[in-house]
Amino acid sequence: MSFRTKRVIISTLLVMIYEFFLMKYLFLLFGGLDDIYLLLLTILFGILNMVPMFFEEKKSRPITRLLDTISGFWIWMSLFYLFVILIIYIGGVYIDWPFYIIVILVLLVPLLTVYSYFHAHKIIIHERTIQMDNINEDINIAHLSDVHFGSTRHDKIIRDLSDKLKELSDYCDLAIISGDIVDGSSAIEEDDFLPLKDVNMPIVFTPGNHDSYLDIEDVFGACRNAGIIVLDDEGMEFGNLNIFGMTFIFGMTRKFEEFEVVSTGVLGDFVKEDKVNIIIFHVPKNWEDFSKLGFDIQLSGHTHGGQFHPLTWICDLIWYNRGLFKANIGGKDRYLHVTTGVGSMDYPFRWGTDSEIVVLKLRKND
Template sequence: MSFRTKRVFIATPFYMLFEFFLLKYLFLLFGGVKDVYLFIATLLLGGLQCIPMIFEEQKSTAAGRFFTEIFGIWQWSMLMILIDLIVIYVIKQFIDIPFGVVCILLAVVPILGVYNYYHAHKLIVKEHTLEFKNLKEEVNIVHLSDIHFGAVRYKKIINQVANKLNELSDSCDIAIISGDLADGSCGVKDDDFNAFKNVNMPILFTPGNHDFYPGIENVCRAAKKAGIIVLDDEKMEFKGLNIFGLSFTFGDKEDVSNEQLKQATDDDTVNIINYHVPYAWDLFARLGYNLQLSGHTHGGQFYPMNLFCKLMFKYNKGIFEENGNYLSVTTGVGSMDTPMRWGTDSELVILKLRKK
């Protein structure tokens, strides 16, 4: 059983308790429902969360993926309904709300749901120009992260990203994935990423935390079979750029020392570090890295979580510059757990490296 699956099993009883009271106060607006029926409903929802994951970890199926996606949408809906109920019950303390107005307020959730679901599946391409003194030649990088191949989006998202990268291959030189190619909600087979074979530019990938959940060896093997270059605490040269892939430290994996990171830099060119989480930018800059590529945050993915994300991560999303060094934090391509976005984009970022 993977780390992610264990985490879901541990969280499920807390979800069920929350669902029980959420449904209780929701139905009280319509006259109420007996607790026994609410208990049965929460048991079914708990099963909907856990049972598909057990099977998906062994072998992904259309049914398992369908129910996993349904629960992901329900996770988002729970938060929105909670906010809706708080607003309604607070207002009811001061004035009587007509039943029709209550229905309108509740109808906001499914309306927002349609937009959130659509926006999460729409790929946006953004462009930024970065200037460097030591740049040897102009290079256009497609920076992407957090594809999250798994039970919710499965091979559809791999095909979508591969097609978009091919569209960009005439104007871009290389694609760099900053971790979380997979998310662990289903197993990874050797041929799952094969759509990337058809992309007409090199693709680099450095593992993130989620890539360890379905087995890092499975993810890396499938990536290599698809022609993706895996930089796992390694460096490579590309068009005069010195690129180091710093893998996420997980479990028994040994950390790369600061001295090793320093030795991997080259003073005569632009040094890039591909690291899943947007941490240690100041340190990497001092060690000689001119550009850090990260993801992980999803920008918070949807309201109101993106507001909390700004508090959790100093560098939440976007391009940051200080003393001629840059940090690119992309909001990612896929989504974590729930296939919804609101206030953030599912994005590919073109970084145009130019001579200063």
């Protein structure tokens, strides 16, 4: 049983308890509903959340992907219905809400859900400039992360990603995917990423935590079949760039081999003073440590930028959540870029963040 499967089973049991009381108080706004019907609805939603997962892990099918998406719609809505209920019940201590206000607040949730769904499926291109001393020519990198190919974001997200990267291929020198090309919710077939083979620039990929939730070798096989360069604790040179891809897997082992952390000695030896040294590391951590070893730029993802309000604001406060960060470390300007990702965590909804590809424009300091 995979890490993700265990997580979904445990979380589903907790979510079912939450949803029972959520629906109880939601229906009370309109006269109430007998507990036996609430229990039946709760069980139905629990089954809908878990059953497709067991089929998807063996082979992905349109029907199970559809059921998984329907489940995602309700779970997303149930989160925001919590906010609505808190507003109505707590505010009701001080305000006598007119019934039409209650209806409007309740109807806002499905409207926000539909908007968030379509917004999550639109890939936005952003641009950011990085000023460097040790660069002898302009270089443009398409940085992306967290594609999360799986049950709810399947072949369409790969086609959309391919189309966007083809648009950028005349403008960018290479693309870098900093982890989680899959989300571990469905089996990976060798032809799943084939549309990316039509992109007319090199695509580099380094694994993140989700890539190992099932069989990471299947992910590697699909990548290589699509012409994607896999940097799995290894490096490469590309013009003036010296790129190291450090795989991130937490609390797990691969199916065929034990995961070993790359030593600081190996990383330090890899750095070349006459080149721009880039490390691909899925999570936006250890930036200062990597910088002290000589890496000029760290490319990360993982956070999804918080994915939706109000979580975005909380995440902005506690870590490097999204955007480009600059600091003088070891006497040089060092950069950390954290993209909000192309896909989405478990459920395909975004509110307050974009599904993005960021063009990083590396330019020589004036």
